[in-house]
Amino acid sequence: MNIDFSFIIIDDSELDRFVTQKFLELSTKYTAIKAFENAEHALETIRENADGNSPVPTIILLDLQMPFMNGFDFVEQFEKFPNEVKNNYRIVILTILTSASNPADIYKVLTYPTVSRIIEKPLTKEKLQSLLIQV
Template identity: 70%
Template sequence: MNIEFSFIVIDDSELDRFVTQKFLERSTKSLIIKTFQNAQHALEIISETIIEDTSIPTIILLDLQMPVMNGLKFVEEFEKFPAETKKNYRIIVLTILSSASHPGDIDRILTYETVNSIIEKPLTKEKLVSLLKEIRSAI
């Protein structure tokens, strides 16, 4: 089986993780999905993982507001990884925050090189299809 994408879903909401995983499973047949409730744990796994096939992009769907380690702190720590590690990842922030209500957080997260875009929750099939199309055209 040819794997098109690998996904890491990081969200403290069990329901949001479940819904996101189901959308992913139905939107493309060739993928790998890992889910994490805790951003710190996801960082540890990413730092320990050796990517054997760098031709498969890994898309991180990251909740912005989480306890323990929020999405902004995750990105700050992810940015410290070596370029060789970061090059295969694309971070997409999933948030309920709108740019009108929290412009500082949205503007700040977009300043990081590894953050590709922001999608406002809830994730819908249309948003996911658009995201996948955008990523396919960029690789």
């Protein structure tokens, strides 16, 4: 793939963060990949870098089930950013949840305008290609 994207991975699982980051490094031409164990730290980083002039879109790969601040809480806080900040990001839920296992949660997160889609773990080449075409 030869499209530039920046990625933020937010997942409390060290193994999932590592695997996703390595997969992205091997599969895409990327500007940067940042990984966070804690959703609050990711929000702080986004807030600190909120100049509204990102040279490439940033895709946030967000796990839903995390301690402290879960994915739902992250999205609710992210929605409070000004549009000029939100427009630089696309949130993609990367989770083990499926619509069959927890339809209420899936529906809830898809109601937020900043959430582009949900992808079931693990990330694969096909899922990534589909995501990059959509974004």
